Amino acid sequence: MDISSLYFKEHDRHIAETAQMNGQEYHSFISADYYSLNNHPEVKQAAIDAIETFGTSLSVGQFSDRSPLIKQLEQHLSDVAKMEASCIFTSCYVANYGVISILSKIDNVFFLYDQYCHSSIVSAIKSSKADCDMYVHNNMSDLAAKLDRNFGKQVIVISEGLFSADGDFVDLVGLASLKNSFDFMLYIDEAHSFLLSQSHRNVADKYPEVESDVIDLITGSLSKAMCSTGGFAVGQRKLIDKIRMSREYIFSTGITPSNIAASIACLNVLSNNDRHQKLSNNIEHFRQQAKKSGIDLGKSDTESPVFTIFPKSSCVDAYQLLLKNHILVQPLLYPAVPKEHERLRILINAAHSKEQIDCLIDSVDN
Ligand SMILES: Cc1ncc(COP(=O)(O)O)c(C=O)c1O
DSSP, rough: OGGGGGGSSSOOOOOSSSEEEETTEEEEEOOTTTTTTOOOHHHHHOOOOOOHHHOOOSSSSSOOOOOOOHHHHHHHHHHHOOOEEEEEOOOHHHHHHHHHHHHTTTTEEEEEEEOOOOHHHHHHHHTTTTEEEEETTTOOOHHHHHHHHHTTTTEEEEEBBBOTTTTBBBHHHHHHHHHHHOOOOEEOOTTTTTTTTTTTTOOGOOOSOOOTTOOOOEEEESSSSOOOOOOEEEHHHHHHHHHTSSHHHTSSSSOOHHHHHHHHHHHHHTTTTTTTEEEEHHHHHHHHHHHHHHHOOOOOOOOOOOEOOSSSOOHHHHHHHHHHTTTOOOOEEEETSGGGGGGEEEEETTTOOOHHHHHHHOOOOO
């Protein structure tokens, strides 16, 4: 199969709720810009203003010099997570590497990670050569058994906040309950879940029954709900100061001033509008229409904007049929997922119209 018929496609302009390729318009369900801010006038203006003042590149490692915008963004991110400090990396992939390289130096450390954790987490743990094991996805009894077996070690449990291949949230209630019986650090990769709660906070905000400080360390991406590029770590100041000494932080130039400004502007826009409600309405509409059409949405949680569909025909055929109907979704194929679990991934955004969602549901081969 020619990979270019599925991936690495060239787009005429930015990808949002619609996309354009070779002059043809598509309904697009592939963007993780959940609040549809990528083309927002205030966000674009902030990026332009940052270029005017600070230029197009930092041109120096942020270890030696930083723009004042970085400090502002770090403050915003710490405020969102109600934590002491944060630091910005060039991507969340790199953030996970930087964080894990520092944590792996802890004496007697043991990483226990969810089997569906992102490749950056698994690769970083493997390359750190630290002791580790994985637990069955979101399965608290398996995790409890492995915590018990590794009692006395400095255990770090790692999960994603919102699993981007299935659309289910972390079992934070289960993890909080395990924290009452076992001593471990909880590290959540919130690349997809950061800002997705009603008050645009991190995933802990979705679980009022859980103490807000149950998560010890968060990594995240600026490239999803903050429609920019970059990654970050948020946690206690002492730990963040150590993470700033990671090679991944020190030996890499920081993200561009315009990327930082765009993220700050997204956070400002979100602080005074109803985009969460629009996103929730679209998620609910998609769910209801899918249910009416007998489409199985797999593990996707009620409030998740990430959906997977397992088509009747092959995934590639189903993808190409949708493309013919001018609908763009993401095929998740082997080796990214096991062969028998190949699927189509659909990301719902705040700016999708009900008509677009209905058109997708009517066209999918389920
Ligand atoms: C859970 C998770 N972690 C990390 C990343 C990497 O994020 P970035 O694109 O900022 O490197 C992704 C990307 O989709 C992700 O889903």
